[in-house]
Amino acid sequence: xxxxxxxxxxxxxxxxxxxxxxxxxxxxxxxxxxxxxxxxxxxxxxxxxxxxxxxxxxxxxxxxxxxxxxxxxxxxxxxxxxxxxxxxxxxxxxxxxxxxxxxxxxxxxxxxxxxxxxxxxxxxxxxxxxxxxxxxxxxxxxxxxxxxxxxxxxxxxxxxxxxxxxxxxxxxxxxxxxxxxxxxxxxxxxxxxxxxxxxxxxxxxxxxxxxxxxxxxxxxxxxxxxxxxxxxxxxxxxxxxxxxxxxxxxxxxxxxxxxxx
Numbered sequence: 001x002x003x004x005x006x007x008x009x010x011x012x013x014x015x016x017x018x019x020x021x022x023x024x025x026x027x028x029x030x031x032x033x034x035x036x037x038x039x040x041x042x043x044x045x046x047x048x049x050x051x052x053x054x055x056x057x058x059x060x061x062x063x064x065x066x067x068x069x070x071x072x073x074x075x076x077x078x079x080x081x082x083x084x085x086x087x088x089x090x091x092x093x094x095x096x097x098x099x100x101x102x103x104x105x106x107x108x109x110x111x112x113x114x115x116x117x118x119x120x121x122x123x124x125x126x127x128x129x130x131x132x133x134x135x136x137x138x139x140x141x142x143x144x145x146x147x148x149x150x151x152x153x154x155x156x157x158x159x160x161x162x163x164x165x166x167x168x169x170x171x172x173x174x175x176x177x178x179x180x181x182x183x184x185x186x187x188x189x190x191x192x193x194x195x196x197x198x199x200x201x202x203x204x205x206x207x208x209x210x211x212x213x214x215x216x217x218x219x220x221x222x223x224x225x226x227x228x229x230x231x232x233x234x235x236x237x238x239x240x241x242x243x244x245x246x247x248x249x250x251x252x253x254x255x256x257x258x259x260x261x
Contacts, residue, residue, distance in 0.1 A: 003259040006085065007044070008077035011203040011234030011249035018234030019203035020254065021077035022047040025086065029058075032067070034261060040064045045198045048074035050082075056094040057082075059102070065197030068174075069146065070099030072113065072205010072247060073234075079104035079111055080251035099206070110250035117245045118144045118210040132167040132176060144210035146174035147191070151218075155180045155188040159230065165194040177207050179215075185225040185235070187215050203234035205247050212238040212245045 005024050012018025022042045026049055029035075039047035039062035046068070050057045059078060061071040075095060082088040083106065092105040103114040120142035129141065129148060137153040148171055152158060158180045168176050175193035182188040189211055191204040201207075208226060216222050222240040227233055237248035 001261050003038075003261065005042075005257050005259050006077075006081050007254045007256075008080050009234075009252045009254055010073035010076045010080070011205070011228075011236055012252050013235065013250050015252045015254050017232065018249075018252075019073040019201065019229075019232075020044050021071075021074040023074070023077050023081045024049050024259070025081070026051050030261075035060070036062055036067070038062075038259065038261070045193075045201050046071045046074040048078045050078055050095070053096070056096055059095040059097050061097075063193075063196045063198060067098075068196065070097065070115075070206040070209075072115065072208065073203050075102055075104060075113060076111055076205060076247075076249060076251050079113075080253070083111075084253065085256070107248055110248060113205065113247045113249075115205070115209050115245050115247060117213055117240065117243050118146075118206075120144055120149060120210055120214045123148060128167075128170050128172075129176075132163065132171055133161075133178070136161060136178075142210075142214055143173075144177075147177050147207060147210060148173055148175075149177040149179060149210055149214060151214075152178060152180050155183050158188055158190060161190070163192055163200075165192070165199045168192045169194040177204075177211065179211060182225070182227060185227045186219060187211065187224055187226050189226065189228045190230055191228065200230055202229040202232045203236070204228060205236070205249075208236055208238050208247055209245045212240050212247075216240045
C-alpha cells in the first residue's frame, strides 16, 4: 500500500521554524497499530491522519508513543495540506476529534483555529513540581485538563532553563507548561511532555487553550501574542472568546513523499 505523507512546519513564518508535523491523508482508517508504527517511524511530536466524512473530516493525532486527545500544530498542518495541496475550497474546515469539534479557516496571515477554552484551576506547588523546576523563581501554578502550568519571573530564565526529563515525567498529567511574560510578544512559553515521548515540544497549540485564559486574567486583555520554544520557536496570535479560543498562525510545507506499508 502506498500513502502520501507531508511534513509541515506549523506556527512558522518560514521553514525550519515552528513545530514540524507529519500529515497522512487516508481514504479509510488503517489499524491503530499501523498508525502508531508510522508515527514512531516519523519520530515527530505528532503525526496527523484524517478521513473525509461527508462535509467534515475525522482527525486523529499520534505521538511516537501514543494517540493524543488534542493537538493544535498538527491540526494547523492538516488544514494547510487540505487548503494548499488537496484543492479543498471551503470557507472553513470542520474536524471531528477526540478533543471535540475543531474549526480552521483561512486568515489574513495564515490560518485561524477555533478550539475549546481550557480554563485554569488553582494548583498546589508540589514537591514534584519544585524538583522539576529547580532554580526557577515560580510566581504561580495552575492546572488545565491535560497540563500543569507554571508561571516564572522572566523570559530570560525560561529560555535558559535545562529540564531533567526524568523529573518532569513525575508530574501528573500530560506534561509541564513553563511560561513568563514575553519580550517581543505578550507571553512566552516552553512545553515538556516526556511521558508522551516528547522531551520538549517546539510549539503546542493545545497548550495555548490553557495559556490564553490564564494570561488574559493576568494581563487584563483577551488578544495575546505568543512565542513558544527553546532552540526552535514558533508564533501564535491567541484570542479568548469565552468558551472558545482562536489560535492564529502560519504553516509551511517542508516535504511531500510516499510511505510503503
